[in-house]
Amino acid sequence: MTAAISTYASMPKPAARLATAPSLEAINMTKRFGSFTALDNVTMEVPAGQFHALLGENGAGKSTLVKCIMGFYHADEGDIRLNGREIKVGNPKDARANGIGMVYQHFTLVPSLTAAENLVINRADAPAVINWAAEKRRLEAFLETMPFRVPLDTPVSALAAGEKQKLEILKLLYLDQRFMILDEPTSVLTPGEADEILGLLKQMALKKEITVVIITHKFREVTQFADAVTVLRRGKHVGGGLVSELTTDQMARMMIGDTPIRATAERKAVPHDKPVLDLAGLYAEDQEGLPAIDGLNLTVHGGEIVGIAGVSGNGQSELVEVLSGQRPLQDGQITIHGQQFVPTRDHYDKFKVFGLPEEPLRNATVPRMTVAENMAFRAYDKPPMSVGWWLTPGPMRARARELIKAYRVKTTSPESPIENLSGGNVQRAVLARELSGSVDVLIVANPCFGLDFASVADIRAQIMEQRNRGAAVLLVSEDLDEVLELADRVAVMSEGKINYVSPVSATDRHTIGQYMAGH
């Protein structure tokens, strides 16, 4: 009866206690899922103590490669060599035993456990009865040797994102996993925190204490911290080498290949002095009844994009939900053109408010309804799509065909369920629905999250076009580069408030980062 548990307890300790950084080679790795080849004869070599970046667009095979190394997948072909010796990684436990660890995009810490409990329970040889006094002493001693520390007795759910990320990394070091794979580790951090953590890891790598593979989209992090890169595209190794010998342009070209990229939309000089959307003293609560939006004031003028930057979890999602009627407003007033706006369907039509929320498949579509039906959400109850109480499928389908063509939505037919479309195409379909009429106010949240380069350029151009036509655009994005590229003015959101507003031309990344951290 206790078999499975005792297997867990007797899990191999990190057998070879690697005091120094290991080297790792993944050689000629191939992984097929049915007829689809996710990874095609890819080789990645990471010498001991290197800070190695793994680049590629979504779906290029980066996660497949690291999941093969971590033992989640079994590669169909190829070898993994640790310190020159071939190793078999059949499951994540084997990877662990070999000192290979990974920090996932979604934290694998247990929220209700404290930092100390999280560290101890992750140890393979956690004692049956834990002597906390002794463990705490040992943990303190361990933290003394580390470049950063976290409060040990706070439940993880109460830690800030940056502290959680540090704890994830401390966990790997505590378990003596000195080959560490980091999957987009900085997406939840402020630029300052990201630089701090990556800088400290870089120093440890330079001292040959750890070897790091980092999966990232951000060239800034590659050029600043990485020694070498491996670039993947469509499952193939398309380039790599020392960062010092490559330009970002070359790396970008390797990532995208020959796909034509729509040029960045021109920012036309439009007068933007007329306030359109005005948010005054907004208050809203999160799921647990704590203030998520805490006295927020912001004005967006016609013909401008105001970008809200901030570390995720500072009330941005809640703000978008309030504006789209998904979350009740506790207090405050939303006005458009000086008239009170209540997020209802009537007011959406009356004030010409349109939106592209984050995760559109979840927030802006009914996944199992067809593309045509989803595209008709804003107009199905108005002629020509309806006659009195009755819907008329003909015009609905005809309209969908027009939009699919105009916005280049790739779908087998207007009748297929929208959930079958790829992320970029769902995004385009929703944009088509929202932008096909005349737009006064546009609310966009993380519009390019997880999309490939071509879709990103396309969608950003559409947003810019609406601005040029005179719409007031509120852009909420966790990607600071996106805000800096698109916005006319940047507003920083921290702890439910806007604590900094500035024209983009009059500020810089460092200043914004300071305000993102709440200073």
Add this chain to the structure above:
Amino acid sequence: MTDSALATVLIAMIGGAIRVSTPFMFVALGETITEKSGRINLGLEGTLVLGAMVAYMTSYKTGSPWLGVLGAGCVGMALGALHGAVCRLPRVNDVAIGIAMMSFGVGLAFFFGKPYIQPTAPRLPSVPIGEWIGAPPALRVALDVNPLFLVGIAIAIFLWWAFKNTRWGLILRTTGDSAPAARAMGIPVDFVRFLATSAGGFLAGVAGAFLSLYYPGSWNEGLSSGQGLMAVALVIFARWDPLKCVIAALLFGAAGALGPSLQSIGITSGYYFFNAAPYILTLLIMIASAGSKRAMRDVPGELSMSR
């Protein structure tokens, strides 16, 4: 109402709280273990009733009430194990299975229990604590406690300690709070939940033994009257904390003793209304805890009510 009558009511309620609370306590502690692992077992009402019947039958046949307690625990564990085993199948909902298990347990108990309604089985002894400490005679009856009450408190203290200070405790909480994290650690999530549900079933079975072998102390079909379900509500009220489970069980016990103790001083009007006190309490607790967002912060993250 005179002072002495009030004192009588209070003493009767304290005695009642101690007597009536024990099954609540055991079921609630069992459900706490199960829910801490990330699963809800609503079937404990069925486990309770079947446990009561098996305990009575075993005690009648063997002459040993303690063997009855053991038998009830084992049958409870078997029902819990069945729940745990069915729930590890893909796309099975633990709440639905729990309701099915409730009917199953009650049905089995009624089916096999028919011949044992009439005969009298040996009952569990009580510990006369009142006599030992030389309490006034009025209090002595109230302080005649069953050893299971003390065992229940000991289990609660042990669980409270073990959740924090043992590897098993941490594994259980990890499984209940974040299955992906548990899997990344190599913890067999389904197996932990299977064990937790079985352990919860054992305690609920023992609770049934208390019902048939001590208070009220006989086997009949109306024995439990929903106490197993109320105990599940009680776990929410106690916010998954074993020590608070004890306090909540005492509160429910006192509420349950309200009707009989008022009757003992001659207040008979509204007898059925006062007897309904625990049910009304359950309802109020459910409304209060549904309204309070803060209470939901202690919910194990994997529980289907929090997702």
